Amino acid sequence: MPTEQELQISPIVQESLMHNSRILHNLQSLTASLFGVSAGILGLESYSGFLFYLVFSLLTAALFYAVRVAPTSLAAGKAPLDTSRYFKSPFEFWAGGLMNELAGFILTWTLFYGLVRA
Amino acid sequence: MAQVPVQTIHRDPQLFYWILFPITIVMILTGVLRHYASVLMASAPKKLDQKTMREQRALLHGINVRSNYHVLSKSSFTARRDALITAYESGDYLKDPDARGQPPPNPMSDPSAMEGMMGMMKNQMAMIIPNTLIMSWINAFFSGYVIMKLPFPLTIKFKSMLQAGVATKDMDPRWMSSISWYFLCIFGLQPIFNFLLGSENAANQMAQQMTQMGPQAGQMFGPGVDPNKQFLAEAENLAVIEHHSVLDGVEQRLLEGIKV
Numbered sequence: 001m002p003t004e005q006e007l008q009i010s011p012i013v014q015e016s017l018m019h020n021s022r023i024l025h026n027l028q029s030l031t032a033s034l035f036g037v038s039a040g041i042l043g044l045e046s047y048s049g050f051l052f053y054l055v056f057s058l059l060t061a062a063l064f065y066a067v068r069v070a071p072t073s074l075a076a077g078k079a080p081l082d083t084s085r086y087f088k089s090p091f092e093f094w095a096g097g098l099m100n101e102l103a104g105f106i107l108t109w110t111l112f113y114g115l116v117r118a
Numbered sequence: 119m120a121q122v123p124v125q126t127i128h129r130d131p132q133l134f135y136w137i138l139f140p141i142t143i144v145m146i147l148t149g150v151l152r153h154y155a156s157v158l159m160a161s162a163p164k165k166l167d168q169k170t171m172r173e174q175r176a177l178l179h180g181i182n183v184r185s186n187y188h189v190l191s192k193s194s195f196t197a198r199r200d201a202l203i204t205a206y207e208s209g210d211y212l213k214d215p216d217a218r219g220q221p222p223p224n225p226m227s228d229p230s231a232m233e234g235m236m237g238m239m240k241n242q243m244a245m246i247i248p249n250t251l252i253m254s255w256i257n258a259f260f261s262g263y264v265i266m267k268l269p270f271p272l273t274i275k276f277k278s279m280l281q282a283g284v285a286t287k288d289m290d291p292r293w294m295s296s297i298s299w300y301f302l303c304i305f306g307l308q309p310i311f312n313f314l315l316g317s318e319n320a321a322n323q324m325a326q327q328m329t330q331m332g333p334q335a336g337q338m339f340g341p342g343v344d345p346n347k348q349f350l351a352e353a354e355n356l357a358v359i360e361h362h363s364v365l366d367g368v369e370q371r372l373l374e375g376i377k378v
Contacts, residue, residue, distance in 0.1 A: 008188045008364050009364050009371075026312060029308065029309035029312050029313075030309060030312070030313060032309060033309045033310070039269075040269070044269065045269050045270065046269070046270040046271055047270075049269055049270060050270070101309065103302075103305040103306040103308070104306045104307075104308060104309040104310075105306075106302065106306060107302050107303065107305070107306025107307065108306070109269055110266060110268055110269060110302060111138075111142075113266075113267070113268075113269040114134075114138070114265070114266035114267060115134065117267070
């Protein structure tokens with residue numbers, strides 16, 4: 001935890017932080033709906049569907065880290081898998097989308113499951 | 119243990135065209151309409167007269183000095199602090215200095231306060247009216263149909279919620295009626311609105327309720343708040359700041375940063 005003086009010397013800009021998390025949120029909500037579509041078309045049921053969602057959400061987060069966060073974050077001397085250069089909490093980055101976008105996933109999953117298996 | 123056979127119900131495929139798609143499309147269009155209605159109904163911020171504006175800006179000035187004091191040098195900060203504290207305590211920036219020390223007027227009697235309440239009422243109305251209309255529309259036209267099967271099993275408790283209007287005792291709770299599709303749409307359409315209208319949209323009533331719970335930005339200058347008390351509190355806040363600058367010890371930091 002940086003002290004008050006360190007924060008004043010190199011301040012955290014709230015607007016940039018919000019912009020980052022909004023981008024992340026957009027990506028998560030869009031991909032959650034698309035995962036729902038694919039789970040419905042594949043005809044997954046109960047646990048396998050939720051497992052599908054879990055695995056692919058984590059995969060999205062990992063890809064996002066590898067493509068957008070890692071190059072500059074590692075160059076700035078952060079440890080691997082450390083997102084603190086761009087995001088406030090690692091939980092928000094890795095698992096924040098799981099709960100928030102579950103409703104969107106279930107909606108499209110149900111819709112496409114119903115359409116395909118009617 | 120005997121395996122429970124999977125229930126199959128033969129449904130007319132036309133159900134999709136005449137129930138599922140209309141409900142979904144109506145829900146999406148209502149969200150779009152609500153977004154544009156709230157854009158159109160947003161009242162422009164009221165023009166303030168010069169005295170009120172000066173009062174508010176003076177207070178903001180104090181707050182900004184307090185939160186950014188570390189970028190000022192010691193002498194410059196002290197000059198600002200002394201000027202602000204004297205002005206605050208003598209009430210130079212007040213809108214009407216004669217009203218000092220009197221209790222604030224009743225917020226209900228102030229016409230400018232009514233405006234804010236009207237805005238909130240309008241928002242509430244924009245949420246409630248479409249929801250009631252769509253609910254009754256679905257109940258009137260589509261109640262009693264089983265349209266879809268959920269892809270995951272649920273306990274028996276959900277039966278009364280998902281199968282409202284379908285009085286079949288032994289049916290698996292996975293089957294859902296049209297009204298439960300409506301509820302799924304309420305909760306799950308947010309990503310679609312994000313995609314259609316941009317992430318700052320006002321389409322979803324759930325998201326709107328969330329933001330209303332949050333602290334209100336305009337609260338600081340709201341009705342019923344005594345500006346004199348705010349000024350005095352701010353003067354006290356400024357007085358207790360122990361000043362230090364970001365440039366304290368900068369030479370040391372610079373020398374540490376240079377690697378020979």
